[in-house]
Structures are given as structure tokens and as C-alpha cells.
Amino acid sequence: MRALDLLDASSADVLGFEWLCNAVAPVSPYGERLFSELVPFQPGSESSAEARARKVAATAAELGEERIDGVRAVLRAMPDAASAIARASMGDVLDDPSFLELRRFCAAIERIDGLVSPSSRGVPIANDGVRVLDEALAIAGNDERSFYLADAFDADLQIARERLAREQAELDASRGRESARAAQQLGRDEIAGSEFIVMRAELPGPLPAGVRVVREAPTYLLCALEYGEATLAALARRDEAATAVAQAEARVRAQLSATVRERAAELGAAAAALAELDVLLAAARFSQRYECAPASVPAEPVLAFEKARFLPLAGELEVAGRRFVPLDIDLHDTAVLTGPNMGGKSVSLQTCGFVALCVAFGLPVPAIGARVGLFDHVAWLGLGREAQIGGLLSSFAREVLELRAILARRAPRLLIFVDEFARTTTPHEGRALLVALLARLRQRGACGMVATHLAGIASVAGTRHFAVRGLRDMPARPQTAEIPAALAALAQAMDYTIEEVHGDEAPRADAVALTALLGIDDDFVEAAYRALAQ
């Protein structure tokens, strides 16, 4: 999948685009080629995006995991016959490995059709071209996993091979007779190999006829057998027979290649159908594995979902024995998101972006329901963008330049996630910058969410305000100082629910509680609380 203008590299990284690509990657070379060309649906093609996701979901529901895995196993083992089809269509004569690839291609299509066609999804991939080629190549033998240019392909080939076998046998016999005669005269059991040693001391007389000295050493002779007249005549007959077989084999290959060339369009169509099926099944398997649902895709810029998950993080949490708390969000303009540290603000933004990416590529979303529009640019600004060490710019300056680039982009339908932008300047100026940013985004009709710890932004900017509920109560400090234990305790105490709030609620002091949870000593924490109360 290619993000094109939808995402820049850093935003793609934060929003898990590569993870998504891997999760919906096809398994065959046919699917991989199509997949590499996939681009996001653009605003205006909402019905196509929605239809695609519904098709994926319907395929997932209808075929079931086992059948999809079965088809994908066949696809994974398929050789890539595209090159052979292309070469034959240009008039090349194919070689035997290419015929084996084509034979397996035809056989795999038959198996896939057998697995898929019982369902209503099953439009058979095999066409007349596939059937004709399959039949033509079946002459190679019963084992569809192998290929041999068998005698049965051509009567002349069979005749030529029979003659060659006879001539080769005569040649072997003639050479065998000469070798046995020489061995007997030399008083040994056999002469093995093309060169052999004769000890001078054991030589009863002159060397036998047909034995040539290659090199002489003080105690022995290195010898070779020379062909006699009978063998030379047999050799000439064998070579002539071999030439006839070579010509017959070339003729059969040319005939088979012509069949491929004549059927190239149909074979290409079958390869294209395989590619489409592979990509569809990969998406369907993703949908099954992560219990996804197709979103409705309206024409307006909206991002609303129920019980959505940011799958890259959900997977990590699962490995750690924890659970991702699904999120509900309804966003149709710009909004401010506040909440405590480690309360999931960034993850909320990532979840929004991930869901938007799924919809943009016609995939069901990891939520129980969603209503998501199409955007022509999805941007991430602030925390989480790839860190750049060194250089002449401060982190604040870099963020400003990134903002400038986002605002300069011609993106009528912008979806933006801003995570603690301007956090490195004074709160007073940071607040002012965020208010100005929200005003600009609203002016552009952008959809987005701005996460911040700064209070009073939403009311001044006149936007909606969402907040993470935060700690239900103070988490108990775990017995061990290990981080996973602290994180587990925090997860137990944290309410990650996002709800819309009215006005600007007072910021919570959860950060101080978190320092205690993460192992800072009691005196330090108490000092912080005292300072907070002043």
C-alpha cells in the first residue's frame, strides 16, 4: 500500500501505517504486486471505500478462518508464472522450469476455485485459457508438482528418443567391450574413469591396442582409452540421434509456448483475479483476527467510532498480559483533548488516525461501529514524530516548521492530530499558539484533535472539549520497583474513558501521583503536593 500524499513518513510511523501494511499483506507474488500499487481512496469516492470494506467484511464472514487460511496456503506456495506468461506473449519459447511454474499455476487455481466456489463469493478464477493450458501441460505426467517434456507430447519426439536410446546403448556397449578388453589385457577388474595408471613393473608386454599414454612417470604410466573404429562409428550415430531429439524437444517447447501466447490474455486475467483474491483475503483475515467492522463512509469530514482499538498497541499490551481499553469518539470538527499524564491522550489520537487509515484503504475498522469520512491528508504534529538529534533547530523550531509544512499543503480535507504542540515554550505563549492553531484549522474546515495539558484552550478557541476521566483513585504503590508492576497498577486505577466536557475543567494533579507510583521517594512527592497547594 502506498500512502502517497495521505501521510508523511513521520505521521505514518506514529499512526502505525507500517503495522497496518504488514497486517493486511497478501502472500502470493500476484497479490504482492497489486498490494504495492494500492493507494488510498480519495474524498469523493466514499461509496467505493465503503463498498470495499463491506466486501472484505462479507468475505470474512462467509468464508471463515479455516477456509481463508486454506486458500492463503495455496496462494503462498504458488510460483510466479507472470514472467512466463509475459515472455510467451512476446513470442519467446519458454523453458521447462517455466512450464512447471505454469502447471502449478493452473493446478493452484483449480484448488483455490474448489475451496472458494462453494460460497457466493466464489467467482471462479479458472477460465478457458487456464483449462486449455492445464490440459496441454498435463501430458507431462500425473504428478502436477513436476514437469517433464514427456514422449506423449509428440509422436516424433518419442520416435527420436527411442532411436537415441538404442544408439546410446550401442555406444555404451561398444565402449564397454573396448574397456573390458583393455582391462583384461592389463590384468585388472575394470578401468574406471577417463584416465588410469598402469604400473610399469606389472605391464606384461606392450600396452594393449586402444590404450594411449597421457604421461610417463618413473614407475608407472598414466593412460587413457582411445575409441576404436566401432565406437567412433557408434558415437557418430549417437550424436546424430541426439540432434534429432534436441530438435524434437525444441519443437514441443515451441508448441507449448504458442499455447501460452494464444491464451496469454486469459492467463493474465486469471493472474489478476488471483491478485485481487489474495489482497481481499488478506484484508478479510485481518478483519477476522481483529474483529473489525466496516465503517459507514459519509461525504462529510467526520470521525466517529465506538469501542475502537489502536491495534499496534493492543498487540503489545496483550503480550504484556494487559488489555487495551476501547475508545468512543465523535469528532466532526476540531476539538481539544485534555487529561492526566499516561491517561491515553496520545493513544486516543493514534486510535483516531489508525481508524481513518483503515477507512482510507477500504478496510473494516477495529471497532464495533464507525462513521468515518475520507481525507486527503492525515497529519500528526507534536510528540511522537521521529526524533531528530542535533542540527541547528530547537525542538520547538522543528515543530513550527512542521506546522508550516502542514498548513502550506493543499489539502482541502485535512485530518490533523496535534499532541502537546508548543509544550516547550511558556504556558502563556503555548496557550496562545494553540488557540491560533485551532482558529486556523476551523477556518480551513479541518477535522482534528489537539491534545494538551494547558487549561482554558477550548473555551477561548470556541471548540469542543474532550477529556480523559483519569485516575479513579490513587493507585497503590506496587511491592516491587519494576516498571511493569507500576504500569499494571496504574492501568487498574486509570479510567481511560473519553467524554465531552463543557467549559474548562481544572487540571488534575495526577502527575504528582504518578511520580510516586513510578518510584520517586515519599519526601519528594510530599514536597510536590505542598508546592501544589500553595
Added chain:
Amino acid sequence: MRVGFELLDLARAAGASSIFVVGTGRDVGKTTALRAIYDAARGAGLSTAIASLNPEHRLWLYPQTAFVTARNALPSFPAAEILDFTRLQSPTGRLLYARTASSGRYELVGPPTASGVREIVAELSRFSEAVIVDGAVDRVAALAGSNGAIVVAAGAASAKTMQEAVDEVAALVTRLSVPRADPHAPAIEIQGALTSAQAVALLAAGERRQIVVRDPTQIALSGNAATGALGRLAVRCLRPLRVIAATVASISPERAFEPRAFARAVADSTGLPTFDVYAGTRAA
């Protein structure tokens, strides 16, 4: 004396279904020894497979011989039955398994890695009763722990004097014949290769425990250093190899050794049945 049959019988007596022929150097009669074993296997009516780990090795094969070659090295004539594709690549294309339908000259192409060698030997064993590999000492690790057997070829081409050639093959055989480690005896396990420097340090320390390497190819010692260190240290391995015989080639373009004396000296120094394939004899 039919040397090929003798070598084949030794391998079969050892229970080996695959036979690697490795040499002390180039032009030491490796291919001649392999050819003799191949002819014998065919004469014995065994279904046979051939592989070569050397680049561009052309060999005359009989019908019904399985072999490994690269896609682009497969001749258009005579047509062979293509059995399967491998996932292994070579400079001349993807490797594949084929079986000859008629006799002819075929180019053998081998895999570039030890794991690839292990894979092709295992796969060829599915098609054949005898797998014969024109091997290379640095790839012989693929046989470690398997039921494969090794034939070592020595020749006049690889040494200036007969004694040097004998020492060379003796050191190689000693190295490849390192026995399996005793799991109950004290041991020092060497990660990676046992080098000359390590061997010297262990000797200086008067080490009496087993020095255990993964397999004999992890002993990076050669010549007299190998013979000396392996004689005084209790070097052992986890996955042993089986060397069953030696062959000699007393001729080379540059020099010639006295065949009988050379074969006898190799037999004495290695303790292995030793054959002169060119003379069709076994060292007394």
C-alpha cells in the same frame, strides 16, 4: 579391485545414505572418486542423486539420476524432469531439483550455505537411496550429526612432497574424526571456532578437560598444528562426522608420487581404508 564398489560398500556398512567426497585441495581426484562411487551405485541398482558444492561442475549423468542445478544452468537438451524448486539462490539463478531422463552432460550447481547443503541433501534423500556430493571441507558441517559419510581425497597436486601430502590428509582426517563429547565428563565448551591461539593457551594451561566444539569444522587448525593440538588436547564435538575412507591421486601436472607408496603412507597415517582410484587398487 572395483574401487567404486568398495567405497560404496564401506558407506553402506556404516549405514550412510549420503556420501560427501572432500579433498585436501584442487585436482586431488575428488571427481574421479565421486564418479567411481556413482558408477558403483548405478551398477548396484540404487536410485542415485548427485550434488556438487563447486561452481559450474559438469558431469555425465545416467538416466534416472536426481541432481541439483540452477534454473539457468539446466540444459535445454536433454530434457530433464523438474521435480521441485528450492528457495535457494545461486549466481546462476534459483536452485532446483531435477532428474535425468536420458544420459547426458549436466551442470551441477550447489547451494551457497551450509544450511542450504543440509536442505538439499535431505531433499535428495527423499528421491534417492544414495546421495553423492562433490563436497568442500568448509561445507561438510552440513553432514554433522547426520548419517552421512565422508571420503577424503588426497593428491600430488596439493603438496610439494609426498610426506607433505600425507601430513596434510592425516591432519584433515584427524580434525574431521574428532569424537563425540562425553556428556558426563568435565568440559569446556568453545563458542564458535577453536583457533590456534586458543589451542596454545589451553596446552600451556595443561588443560585436561574435554574441549568441546559444535562440530569438527569448528576446529580452525590445520597441518602440524592440528595434529599436535588434537593429539595433546581432549578435543571433542557435539555433532561428529564419519570419515570412512581415503583416496589418492598420485599424479598431477606438476609432479608424480610413487602410487603404491603414497597410498600405503596415507593408509598408515590416517588409519583409513585407502584406495587408488586411478590404479584400481587398495593400499595393502
